[in-house]
Amino acid sequence: MEIEELIKESNETARKQGLIWTWKDVARQLMWATSELGEAFEAWRHDDFDHVLEEIADCFITLADLIGDIDKEGKFISILKNKLEYNKTRPRYHGAPKP
Numbered sequence: 001m002e003i004e005e006l007i008k009e010s011n012e013t014a015r016k017q018g019l020i021w022t023w024k025d026v027a028r029q030l031m032w033a034t035s036e037l038g039e040a041f042e043a044w045r046h047d048d049f050d051h052v053l054e055e056i057a058d059c060f061i062t063l064a065d066l067i068g069d070i071d072k073e074g075k076f077i078s079i080l081k082n083k084l085e086y087n088k089t090r091p092r093y094h095g096a097p098k099p
């Protein structure tokens with residue numbers, strides 16, 4: 001699945017369920033995505049690999065839905081590609097001590 005498809009499908013599904021986000025909803029949705037990562041952490045604590053992946057998927061879907069609603073000019077893919085290229089230029093461990 002392409003990123004564009006993920007955004008479109010996540011957003012269309014949410015819209016059908018009445019979930020339409022605006023700029024004022026961004027903080028709420030970011031925290032929602034964060035809560036999905038918290039669920040992934042709990043699943044990891046229980047050594048439940050499939051559940052970890054499921055919660056990470058929830059996080060991706062939450063963010064993709066948000067992007068679908070707020071990125072009216074379609075900037076996200078370009079920004080994502082730029083970040084991926086930038087990360088290739090960063091030093092080993094991104095300049096921090098070995099994690």
Ligand SMILES: [Mg+2]
Binds near residue numbers: 036039054055058
């Ligand atoms: Mg979840």
